[in-house]
Amino acid sequence: xxxxxxxxxxxxxxxxxxxxxxxxxxxxxDMRISEAATQKVLEAAAELGYRPNLTARSLRxxxxxxxxxxxxxxxxxxxxxxxxxxxxxxxxxxxxxxxxAETGGDSAVEADLISEMLDRQVDGVIYAAMHxxxxxxPEALAGVPAVLINCIAPGSxxxxxxxxxxxxxxxxxxxxxxxxxxxxxxxxxGHHDLPHTPGGLHAGNTRMRxxxxxLGEAGAALSFSIECQYEPEFGYRAxxxxxxxxxxxxxxxCLTDRLAMGAYQALGEKGLDIPHDVSVVSFDGSDLxxxxxxxxxxxxxxxxxxxxxxxxxxxxxxxxxxxxxxSMPVRAGESIAAPSETRDRLRRSEQ
Amino acid sequence: xxxxxxxxxxxxxxxxxxxxxxxxxxxxxDMRISEAATQKVLEAAAELGYRPNLTARSLRxxxxxxxxxxxxxxxxxxxxxxxxxxxxxxxxxxxxxxxxAETGGDSAVEADLISEMLDRQVDGVIYAAMHxxxxxxPEALAGVPAVLINCIAPGSxxxxxxxxxxxxxxxxxxxxxxxxxxxxxxxxxGHHDLPHTPGGLHAGNTRMRxxxxxLGEAGAALSFSIECQYEPEFGYRAxxxxxxxxxxxxxxxCLTDRLAMGAYQALGEKGLDIPHDVSVVSFDGSDLxxxxxxxxxxxxxxxxxxxxxxxxxxxxxxxxxxxxxxSMPVRAGESIAAPSETRDRLRRSEQ
DNA sequence: TTGAAAGCGCTAACAG
DNA sequence: CTGTTAGCGCTTTCAA
Numbered sequence: 017x018x019x020x021x022x023x024x025x026x027x028x029x030x031x032x033x034x035x036x037x038x039x040x041x042x043x044x045x046d047m048r049i050s051e052a053a054t055q056k057v058l059e060a061a062a063e064l065g066y067r068p069n070l071t072a073r074s075l076r077x078x079x080x081x082x083x084x085x086x087x088x089x090x091x092x093x094x095x096x097x098x099x100x101x102x103x104x105x106x107x108x109x110x111x112x113x114x115x116x117a118e119t120g121g122d123s124a125v126e127a128d129l130i131s132e133m134l135d136r137q138v139d140g141v142i143y144a145a146m147h148x149x150x151x152x153x154p155e156a157l158a159g160v161p162a163v164l165i166n167c168i169a170p171g172s173x174x175x176x177x178x179x180x181x182x183x184x185x186x187x188x189x190x191x192x193x194x195x196x197x198x199x200x201x202x203x204x205x206g207h208h209d210l211p212h213t214p215g216g217l218h219a220g221n222t223r224m225r226x227x228x229x230x231l232g233e234a235g236a237a238l239s240f241s242i243e244c245q246y247e248p249e250f251g252y253r254a255x256x257x258x259x260x261x262x263x264x265x266x267x268x269x270c271l272t273d274r275l276a277m278g279a280y281q282a283l284g285e286k287g288l289d290i291p292h293d294v295s296v297v298s299f300d301g302s303d304l305x306x307x308x309x310x311x312x313x314x315x316x317x318x319x320x321x322x323x324x325x326x327x328x329x330x331x332x333x334x335x336x337x338x339x340x341x342x343s344m345p346v347r348a349g350e351s352i353a354a355p356s357e358t359r360d361r362l363r364r365s366e367q
Numbered sequence: 368x369x370x371x372x373x374x375x376x377x378x379x380x381x382x383x384x385x386x387x388x389x390x391x392x393x394x395x396x397d398m399r400i401s402e403a404a405t406q407k408v409l410e411a412a413a414e415l416g417y418r419p420n421l422t423a424r425s426l427r428x429x430x431x432x433x434x435x436x437x438x439x440x441x442x443x444x445x446x447x448x449x450x451x452x453x454x455x456x457x458x459x460x461x462x463x464x465x466x467x468a469e470t471g472g473d474s475a476v477e478a479d480l481i482s483e484m485l486d487r488q489v490d491g492v493i494y495a496a497m498h499x500x501x502x503x504x505p506e507a508l509a510g511v512p513a514v515l516i517n518c519i520a521p522g523s524x525x526x527x528x529x530x531x532x533x534x535x536x537x538x539x540x541x542x543x544x545x546x547x548x549x550x551x552x553x554x555x556x557g558h559h560d561l562p563h564t565p566g567g568l569h570a571g572n573t574r575m576r577x578x579x580x581x582l583g584e585a586g587a588a589l590s591f592s593i594e595c596q597y598e599p600e601f602g603y604r605a606x607x608x609x610x611x612x613x614x615x616x617x618x619x620x621c622l623t624d625r626l627a628m629g630a631y632q633a634l635g636e637k638g639l640d641i642p643h644d645v646s647v648v649s650f651d652g653s654d655l656x657x658x659x660x661x662x663x664x665x666x667x668x669x670x671x672x673x674x675x676x677x678x679x680x681x682x683x684x685x686x687x688x689x690x691x692x693x694s695m696p697v698r699a700g701e702s703i704a705a706p707s708e709t710r711d712r713l714r715r716s717e718q
Numbered sequence: 719t720t721g722a723a724a725g726c727g728c729t730a731a732c733a734g
Numbered sequence: 735c736t737g738t739t740a741g742c743g744c745t746t747t748c749a750a
Contacts (some may be wrong), residue, residue, distance in 0.1 A: 021727060032737045037729060050735065070486045071425045072727035075742045080422065082466070082487065090448050090455075097441050097448050104441075104469055113483055115433070116467040118455055132464055135421045136433065248658045274658065281660050284635055304655075307599040307625065309632050372743060383721045388745060401719065423743035426726045721750080727742105734737075 020064045028060040029053070036061075040068060074137060081112045083330065084133035086126065087144040087165075090118045095302070095319045096146055099165065102323025103142060110331060112139070123154065130156040140330045143167065144322075148178060148218040161334040163326045168218055175336040177326045181219050184315045184344035185226020188269055188297045191313060191346060196354040197267045197295065198236045203227065204254050204279060205271025206243035220271055223299060227269060239265065246271060251278025259286050266355045270298035273305045276312045276351075291353035301347045311349030318342045371415045380404070380411040387412075391419060425488060432463045434681065435484035437477065438495040438516075441469045446653070446670045447497055450516065453674025454493060461682055463490070474505065481507040491681045494518065495673075499529060499569040512685040514677045519569055526687040528677045532570050535666045535695035536577020539620055539648045542664060542697060547705040548618045548646060549587045554578065555605050555630060556622025557594035571622055574650060578620060590616065597622060602629025610637050617706045621649035624656045627663045627702075642704035652698045662700030669693045 026036035031053050038049055039057040060066075074080045085103055090096035100116060107114050115133055119126040133141060140161035143153050150168045157174075164176040192201060207216030207224055215221075224241070231237050240258070244250040251270060258265065259282065270276040276298035280290065288294055290310055298305065301316020321342050329336060377387035382404050389400055390408040411417075425431045436454055441447035451467060458465050466484055470477040484492060491512035494504050499517045504525060515527040543552060558567030558575055566572075575592070582588050591609070595601040602621060609616065610633065621627040627649035631641065639645055641661060649656065652667020672693050680687060 019727095022729095023727080033728080034730080034738085035736060041729085053735085067482065067486050069426075069488065069727050071422055071431065071488045072742090073729075074422045075420075075426050075727080075744090076729045078742080080487075090452060093448070097444070100467065101441060101469060104467070108468070108480070108483075111483075113466050113468065113487065115464050116451065116455070117459070117464065118452060129459070131418065132459075132462075135418050136431075136464065137420065137422045252660065277658060307628060309603065370743095373745095374743080384744085385721060385746080386719090392745085404720085420743055423726095424745075426728090426743080427745045429726080719750105722748090724745105724747085726744090729742090730740090732737105732739085734735100 019069070020066045022066070022068065025057060025060045025064055025066045028064060029056040031057060040066075078137065079139055080137045082115055082136070082138050083107055083112050083327065084115045084117070084130070084138040084141040085144065086117045086119060086129050086133070086141065087146060088119055088121045089146050090116070093146050095300075095317060096144075098319030099144055099146075099323040102320035102325075103327050104323070106324040106327035110327075112327070112331070126154050127156050130154060134160065140334065142326045142330060144326070148181065148222075150218065161330060163330045165322050165326050173337055175329050175333070175338060175340060177322050177329065177340045177342060179219075179317050179322065180341040180343050181222035182226040183341075184299065185223035186230045187226075187344065187346050188223070188299065188315045189227040189230040191297050191352060192267050192269070192295060193230065193234050193236070195295070195352050198234070198355075199357075200239050200264075200266030200355070201231065201236065201269065202258065202265040202267070203238050203241040203269045203271065204244070204251055205246055205275045206241050208246060208271070209243050210245060219299075223271060238269075239263075244275075246275055248274045248278035248281070251275035252281045253278070255279045255282035256285070259283075259288075264288070265294060266357075267295040267297070267352075270296060270312075273298050273300040273302045273308075273312065273314055276314070277304060277308060280308055280312075291351050293356070295353055295355070296351040299344075301345070305347065305349060308349075308351075310351050312351040313349040314347050315344050316347050318344055370420070371417045373417070373419065376408060376411045376415055376417050379415060380407040382408060391417075429488065431488045431490055433466055433487070433489050434458055434463050434678065435466045435468070435481070435489040435492040436495065437468045437470060437480050437484070437492065438497060439470055439472045440497050441467070444497050446651075446668060447495075449670035450495055450497075450674040453671035453676075454678050455674070457675035457678035461678075463678070463682070477505050478507050481505060485511065491685065493677045493681060495677070499532065499573075501569065512681060514681045516673050516677050524688055526680050526684070526689060526691060528673050528680065528691045528693060530570075530668050530673065531692040531694050532573035533577040534692075535650065536574035536579075537581045538577075538695065538697050539574070539650065539666045540578040540581040542648050542703060543618050543620070543646060544581065544585050544587070546646070546703050549585070549706075550708075551590050551615075551617030551706070552582065552587065552620065553609065553616035553618070554589050554592040554620045554622070555595070555602055556597055556626050557592050559597060559622070560594050561596060570650075574622060589620075590614075595626075597626055599625045599629035599632070602626035603632045604629070606630045606633035607636070610634075610639075615639070616645060617708075618646040618648070618703075621647060621663075624649050624651040624653045624659075624663065624665055627665070628655060628659060631659055631663075642702050644707070646704055646706070647702040650695075652696070656698065656700060659700075659702075661702050663702040664700040665698050666695050667698050669695055 026033045117129040144165035148166045162174045208220040209216040242254045298314045301314045305312045305314040377384045468480040495516035501519045513525045559571035560567040593605045649665045652665045656663045656665040
């Protein structure tokens with residue numbers, strides 16, 4: 017299968033390589049190539065099954081139509097898949113392909129990977145963290161068209177795409193307020209202010225701020241806020257302890273779906289019904305949220321959109337500097353009901 | 368930041384481009400370049416921060432050190448992340464990068480994507496399905512170095528990397544036999560022989576065969592085998608119905624971790640304890656398995672290895688034709704115990 | 719040992 | 735309207 021080149025096409029069509037080139041890049045009109053010649057080239061190309069060698073073209077045009085996507089973690093979390101998926105779709109829609117790599121959070125690997133991509137002349141790089149965090153883009157990216165995902169990088173000369181965690185927090189609390197909750201609302205997970213994440217996680221801090229603001233505006237407040245890791249086990253323990261101390265909450269705001277899973281386990285053990293005894297709302301909008309029984313209402317991380325928006329930003333406005341906030345949609349489950357008190361009142365008023 | 372070229376390096380070092388090229392590609396010894404010249408080139412390159420333009424090199428050598436990875440689905444399943452992760456690590460270890468794309472199962476998109484990759488002169492393509500299935504590699508791959516993942520493609524002229532589902536099935540059943548189970552063993556999920564997957568799924572069929580063979584060899588057999596979709600909800604329903612018909616199993620073999628999650632929900636509702644009332648073993652080895660309480664013992668899909676092995680096969684033996692089976696390790700949880708009968712017997716013999 | 723020169727496949731001035 | 739020509743940055747043959 018000897019590769020067909022543009023020269024072959026031109027020869028077969030009986031025109032110059034230049035003419036063939038113009039036809040193939042769709043500029044035969046601009047360049048006033050005769051209709052007949054254009055047709056002959058097109059036919060020859062089709063018959064020969066001509067496909068331009070993009071490597072050669074790139075060498076000439078210094079555009080590879082390839083974008084590098086480097087992220088800290090892709091395997092550990094299903095979220096990453098969605099980001100890649102979104103980026104892929106957006107890239108493909110515009111004739112680009114994605115060079116994907118993962119650093120494991122190691123900055124030496126990171127620098128290495130970015131160099132490898134740059135050596136292959138990528139048109140730009142998307143640098144993604146899977147969880148929003150303060151992080152400066154690596155040096156190697158200086159002077160390269162780049163867009164950050166999930167990075168808080170004050171003073172960085174790039175665009176940064178982020179979920180709107182604050183509004184997400186507000187949405188979660190609003191969902192509870194809307195069904196009548198005012199008291200006994202408890203947050204599980206908190207700021208994630210732990211030994212290994214002193215000061216908390218950006219997502220945690222910002223969500224909590226949104227939650228507290230909304231509750232405050234409604235004249236309510238959190239009854240408890242428990243700081244713990246964002247994994248199921250810790251949700252289980254937190255809720256279990258709460259119940260064993262006799263502090264049954266009316267509603268739980270779990271900072272991740274995984275925490276909600278743990279909370280469900282603890283509530284289930286004590287025979288408490290969701291949503292009638294306890295309402296639950298969580299964050300992430302992962303598959304897990306829909307696997308729980310009843311499905312938990314979850315404020316979703318817009319991973320797919322993070323990917324598409326980053327690619328489009330990179331391609332459309334490579335010079336943009338600043339944050340691009342992406343809203344977090346509420347994925348409704350069946351885990352929220354009116355609090356017992358309200359139900360009582362309603363029942364009474366019906367009589 | 369004007370890009371530094373090899374010519375710049377050569378000029379600065381005071382040698383010819385040829386000499387510089389030999390030094391940079393590590394063949395100064397072969398080519399008997401003087402030690403002094405070699406040093407000068409190296410220094411110049413370092414000072415200038417020279418990085419070879421791989422696009423240009425590729426045009427000359429027709430090797431891009433880039434591999435295409437096209438898979439049907441990457442977002443929907445965390446598994447895909449692991450495959451990519453494995454492929455990435457293996458590729459990087461050998462100086463290659465990955466062009467990643469997803470087809471969504473659409474064969475037109477597939478052909479398109481593969482063409483795009485081929486146009487970029489990838490050195491080879493890895494074609495991955497996320498779940499083992501009968502599937503011929505697309506036409507576009509003919510004559511291209513390729514390795515399949517999770518595809519059953521009889522007569523295909525490529526290598527195909529697959530999990531050893533049969534041995535996986537045997538391992539699951541063996542885990543139960545080893546702790547004394549003989550009776551009341553029930554399989555949930557089955558062959559996945561459903562309207563939209565007539566004849567079942569390869570993984571399901573093969574796992575079931577392994578399970579049945581092992582049980583048969585031990586003079587045992589499945590008490591029930593329930594055919595259903597591999598999602599939590601169906602596991603929940605299946606087990607719930609079983610229990611409501613008064614057919615409490617001694618042990619459950621769930622064909623996926625998601626089914627195990629559903630089974631846990633149903634068992635929990637009826638107040639049955641895992642593993643003392645019912646033992647559970649499942650397949651996939653996903654995070655979910657470790658999130659359940661108690662963690663379920665799960666026969667893991669070796670996704671990471673599927674990725675690394677595919678890349679290495681592609682690079683090392685591009686002409687290999689046939690299947691490469693990868694074993695499925697058992698990830699032990701705490702979901703298996705001796706059956707009540709056996710425990711009784713043991714207790715009696717202790718007295 | 720080193721350097722000159724050709725060429726990978728393509729694009730784009732520029733002249734016909 | 736079409737063809738000639740000159741590279742893009744790199745490797746590699748061949749002659750010096």
